[in-house]
Amino acid sequence: MxxxxxxxxxxxxxxxxxxxxxxxxxxxxxxxxxxxxxxxxxxxxxxxxxxxxxxxxxxxxxxxxxxxxxxxxxxxxxRGVVFQSYTLLPWLTARQNIEFALKAAGYNSSESSDRAQQHLELVKLGNAADKWPAELSGGMKQRVAIARALSYRPKIxxxxxxxxxxxxxxxxxxxxxxxxxxxxxxxxxxxxxxxxxxxxxxxxxxxxxxxxxxxxxxxxxxxxxxxxxxxxxxxxxxxxxxxxxxxxxxxxxx
The missing domain is CATH 3.40.50.300 (P-loop containing nucleotide triphosphate hydrolases)
Incomplete structure (x- = not known):
């Protein structure tokens, strides 16, 4: 990479x-x-x-x-970055948190949706895509944060x-x-x-x-x-x- x-x-x-x-x-x-x-x-x-x-x-x-x-x-x-704090937006679902980052990086809506789901499945949260951060455990929140960091395919x-x-x-x-x-x-x-x-x-x-x-x-x-x-x-x-x-x-x- x-x-x-x-x-x-x-x-x-x-x-x-x-x-x-x-x-x-x-x-x-x-x-x-x-x-x-x-x-x-x-x-x-x-x-x-x-x-x-x-x-x-x-x-x-x-x-x-x-x-x-x-x-x-x-x-x-x-460069993808993951911190100790989960830094998820509470008014967005798990999928929407990832889509938000992808759109900010220049991906269109269709690409953002596909990549978000793909990376939630990568961290074994495919079935939690529509859950709000308040509904997720600490480990699940951090998995969403990792999926988000990986979703735009960083080198590092x-x-x-x-x-x-x-x-x-x-x-x-x-x-x-x-x-x-x-x-x-x-x-x-x-x-x-x-x-x-x-x-x-x-x-x-x-x-x-x-x-x-x-x-x-x-x-x-x-x-x-x-x-x-x-x-x-x-x-x-x-x-x-x-x-x-x-x-x-x-x-x-x-």
């Missing part, structure tokens, strides 16, 4: 006690075509800011953010703690569904999470951040497709412990 390249990225905000508070300092990161990469780190390390910049939702001080070698120019349909999927508000069982089901969709469509995925087990289960690679910088990049050499039983393996436990130990180390402020 696509390669996402981030070069020498610097992002800062105004601060009271000093001129600028640097939250990302010379970040270099490349997501290869069809790669699933998770970003983990302590709260405030800059992982969500990094994703927002990749989505074109935040400006940055210097550096480059490229999709297939082309600089991003704000948000675009080459950016996900910021999309399962953080879900209960443990629903979260596990959503992880398995996401892998099923990813393995079918082979998207390039940037996935921000605070859940280490989730990162290991989903990813080809894990980027471990410390405040403002990348501390380590870890390859996840586990079989695919991944059954849920793999989370009980020694190899999985070793990877999980390694990431936990890196995040738990005392960190210096940028």
């Amino acid at each position: 696509a390669t996402l390249t981030i070069k020498n990225l610097v992002k800062s905000y105004p601060a009271k006690k000093r001129e600028r508070n640097t939250v990302l300092n010379n970040i270099d990161l490349t997501l290869a075509n069809n790669e699933f990469v998770s970003i983990v780190g302590s709260s405030g390390c800059g992982k969500s800011t990094l994703l927002s910049i990749a989505a074109g939702l935040e400006e940055f001080d210097s550096g480059d953010v490229l999709v297939d070698g082309n600089p991003i120019q704000g948000p675009g349909i080459d 999927l950016l996900m910021d703690e999309p399962f953080g508000a879900l209960d443990a069982m629903t979260r596990q089901q959503m992880q398995q569904l996401l892998l099923e969709v990813w393995e079918k469509h082979r998207l390039t995925v940037m996935f921000v999470t605070h859940d280490i087990e989730e990162a290991v289960f989903l990813s080809d690679r894990i980027v471990i951040m410390k405040p403002g910088a990348i501390d380590e990049t870890l390859d996840v050499n586990l079989e695919r497709p991944r059954p849920i039983s793999i989370t009980r393996s020694d190899a999985f436990a070793e990877l999980q412990q390694h990431v936990y130990d890196r995040i738990s180390q005392p960190l210096e402020m940028v």
Whole structure:
């Protein structure tokens, strides 16, 4: 599908006690075509800011953010975005929420209707197309949000703690569904999470951040497709412990 390249990225905000508070300092990161990469780190390390910049939702001080070698120019349909909050319009049905996004992206009514239904079926919600958001569970709402993000066929999927508000069982089901969709469509995925087990289960690679910088990049050499039983393996436990130990180390402020 696509390669996402981030070069020498610097992002800062105004601060009271000093001129600028640097939250990302010379970040270099490349997501290869069809790669699933998770970003983990302590709260405030800059992982969500990094994703927002990749989505074109935040400006940055210097550096480059490229999709297939082309600089991003704000948000675009080459990148689908899913947040922790469901961001569904309550006055529209599940299908209409997806159609609304498609029409905004330039698709006509017929194409929007067809794509909306197709992608609801992809996330196993074909029978819930005419339900209102208030009638959907948290997991179902997030499945609609994922269907919406995928409906205009983005090259890259950016996900910021999309399962953080879900209960443990629903979260596990959503992880398995996401892998099923990813393995079918082979998207390039940037996935921000605070859940280490989730990162290991989903990813080809894990980027471990410390405040403002990348501390380590870890390859996840586990079989695919991944059954849920793999989370009980020694190899999985070793990877999980390694990431936990890196995040738990005392960190210096940028």
